[in-house]
Amino acid sequence: MEPVIDVKNLYKSYGETRAVAGISFQVERGEIFGMVGPNGAGKTTTIECMEGLREGDRGEINVLGLDPINQERQLRPLLGIQLQEAHLPDNLKVWEALDMYASFYERHLDWEGLLNDLGLSEKRKTAFRKLSGGQKQRLFIALALLHDPELVFLDELTTGLDPRARRVIWDLVREVRQRGKTIFLTTHYMDEAENLCDRVAIIDRGKLVALDTPANLIQKLEINERVIFKSTEQDLSAMMKGLPGVVRVEQQGERTIVYGKSDGFGPIVTAVVNALTDGGISFRDLRTESPDLEDVFLSLTGRQLADQRSTA
Amino acid sequence: MKAFFKYTWTEIKLYLREPIGAFFTLLFPLMMLFLFGSIYGNEPQEMFNGYGSVDVSVPAYTAMIIGTTGIMGINITMASYREQGILRRLRVSPLRPMVILSGQVVVIFLMTLLGMALLVVAGKLVYDMRFEGDLLAVTLAFILGSLSFFSLGFVMASVMPNARTAQVVGMAVLYPMLFLSGAGLPLEILPESLRNFSKFLPLTHVVTLLRGLWIGSSWADHTTEVWVLLGVLVLGIGISSLAFRWE
Numbered sequence: 349m350e351p352v353i354d355v356k357n358l359y360k361s362y363g364e365t366r367a368v369a370g371i372s373f374q375v376e377r378g379e380i381f382g383m384v385g386p387n388g389a390g391k392t393t394t395i396e397c398m399e400g401l402r403e404g405d406r407g408e409i410n411v412l413g414l415d416p417i418n419q420e421r422q423l424r425p426l427l428g429i430q431l432q433e434a435h436l437p438d439n440l441k442v443w444e445a446l447d448m449y450a451s452f453y454e455r456h457l458d459w460e461g462l463l464n465d466l467g468l469s470e471k472r473k474t475a476f477r478k479l480s481g482g483q484k485q486r487l488f489i490a491l492a493l494l495h496d497p498e499l500v501f502l503d504e505l506t507t508g509l510d511p512r513a514r515r516v517i518w519d520l521v522r523e524v525r526q527r528g529k530t531i532f533l534t535t536h537y538m539d540e541a542e543n544l545c546d547r548v549a550i551i552d553r554g555k556l557v558a559l560d561t562p563a564n565l566i567q568k569l570e571i572n573e574r575v576i577f578k579s580t581e582q583d584l585s586a587m588m589k590g591l592p593g594v595v596r597v598e599q600q601g602e603r604t605i606v607y608g609k610s611d612g613f614g615p616i617v618t619a620v621v622n623a624l625t626d627g628g629i630s631f632r633d634l635r636t637e638s639p640d641l642e643d644v645f646l647s648l649t650g651r652q653l654a655d656q657r658s659t660a
Numbered sequence: 661m662k663a664f665f666k667y668t669w670t671e672i673k674l675y676l677r678e679p680i681g682a683f684f685t686l687l688f689p690l691m692m693l694f695l696f697g698s699i700y701g702n703e704p705q706e707m708f709n710g711y712g713s714v715d716v717s718v719p720a721y722t723a724m725i726i727g728t729t730g731i732m733g734i735n736i737t738m739a740s741y742r743e744q745g746i747l748r749r750l751r752v753s754p755l756r757p758m759v760i761l762s763g764q765v766v767v768i769f770l771m772t773l774l775g776m777a778l779l780v781v782a783g784k785l786v787y788d789m790r791f792e793g794d795l796l797a798v799t800l801a802f803i804l805g806s807l808s809f810f811s812l813g814f815v816m817a818s819v820m821p822n823a824r825t826a827q828v829v830g831m832a833v834l835y836p837m838l839f840l841s842g843a844g845l846p847l848e849i850l851p852e853s854l855r856n857f858s859k860f861l862p863l864t865h866v867v868t869l870l871r872g873l874w875i876g877s878s879w880a881d882h883t884t885e886v887w888v889l890l891g892v893l894v895l896g897i898g899i900s901s902l903a904f905r906w907e
Contacts, residue, residue: 434748
């Protein structure tokens with residue numbers, strides 16, 4: 349089947365600054381595709397090129413079989429777009445915004461229901477300027493979904509929302525996918541990408557550094573399990589290093605941290621516990637940690653996404 | 661078509677919710693009419709060739725509304741829509757750019773027309789205003805003047821970096837023009853030197869055309885005004901369609 353989005357070798361610079369430096373990927377019908385990376389990585393430029401708002405310097409883009417620049421008019425009714433920076437007139441009321449935007453499409457959903465799903469029903473007579481940041485964000489998501497588009501672009505969809513509102517929107521996005529629609533989203537929240545996306549493209553400094561399902565990205569890490577425990581026994585490093593799958597051991601006073609890749613050996617934690625018990629070594633506070641996309645980003649770029657972990 | 665009507669209707673509501681715009685279009689000209697009407701009445705005056713102050717003020721204030729809606733209304737609305745990203749949001753919908761622009765023109769035209777209607781009604785009822793012209797001719801002149809000034813507004817909006825600048829520049833252009841064109845004060849009270857200068861202001865030509873047709877003079881007496889305003893209109897459309905920016 350033809351991909352919904354096909355981007356080949358996209359380049360885009362603003363003056364001296366290279367925002368996108370040769371990105372290629374495909375998005376399949378019915379998937380939630382996430383693009384993650386720090387601010388300034390080139391996510392918004394890429395999404396705006398696909399939306400037909402910007403033209404790439406080089407490369408090819410095909411969206412729903414159309415060229416976003418030359419066939420913009422045919423493409424518009426098929427796309428639902430939530431822009432990162434957008435606004436409505438200050439005095440426009442919520443219901444007027446939906447009513448007006450609905451009239452721009454030949455076919456549209458019942459927007460009262462959409463308002464309800466997004467928890468905006470009570471705000472239907474409120475002017476745009478009196479909405480909170482989160483309410484504005486939800487209204488823009490409603491405008492993007494209003495006409496039941498084939499392909500939805502959501503740029504930083506839950507920025508500024510509280511954890512509960514984020515979960516509501518995640519559910520709504522999943523529901524849209526259930527109806528066979530395709531979603532392309534950008535986020536700098538790794539937990540959002542991990543929870544919501546079928547596949548994730550990680551971009552950094554305008555380049556695609558990885559593209560796979562969240563589980564596979566994590567699975568491919570050199571270290572995908574950490575076992576931490578405390579013991580009064582001195583230096584257990586040598587013993588731990590000998591266990592199958594263990595890559596590295598850190599000793600911090602009483603605390604031992606075992607890093608390993610469990611692939612093919614069964615969980616590292618089993619080996620660690622067995623070794624400790626067999627050796628008659630007493631231990632306490634044992635726990636395991638699984639890496640997340642944050643660790644994937646760190647291992648791929650050598651940098652932390654830093655402070656961008658969300659609170660959800 | 662449904663999109664056009666819905667968009668235009670929404671813009672009308674928004675215009676009326678914005679107190680400053682509605683004040684200068686609808687109320688301020690009426691206040692001027694009542695203020696000067698109460699001072700001078702509408703008795704025939706030699707300075708105005710036997711017409712009264714109200715008889716000449718109503719077409720002149722109509723020109724004032726045209727200047728205000730074009731140079732302030734269109735200009736500030738478009739500049740702030742662009743600055744705030746309202747145009748950006750409209751652009752990603754299937755609404756065509758021409759619908760957005762013509763919707764703006766229709767709204768501002770209707771508001772200008774409403775402002776004029778209020779003046780005419782007040783002039784007629786309160787001061788027994790005289791109207792000796794041809795209704796069709798005056799209507800055409802009103803449309804021509806309005807469209808020329810709206811096109812100027814679009815030209816200004818396309819070069820303004822933001823709404824704040826649009827407002828300041830708009831005021832700097834509009835206010836001297838209101839006083840020097842005969843729109844706010846009758847040209848007859850200006851000294852000869854200023855009157856010569858005022859010929860270079862496009863609004864003067866709206867005032868002259870409307871005042872002339874109002875009292876029954878013919879198009880043939882006003883070829884200069886018509887050509888100037890047509891020129892402004894054509895140039896305005898040309899420049900603003902080249903310079904228009906979504907963001």
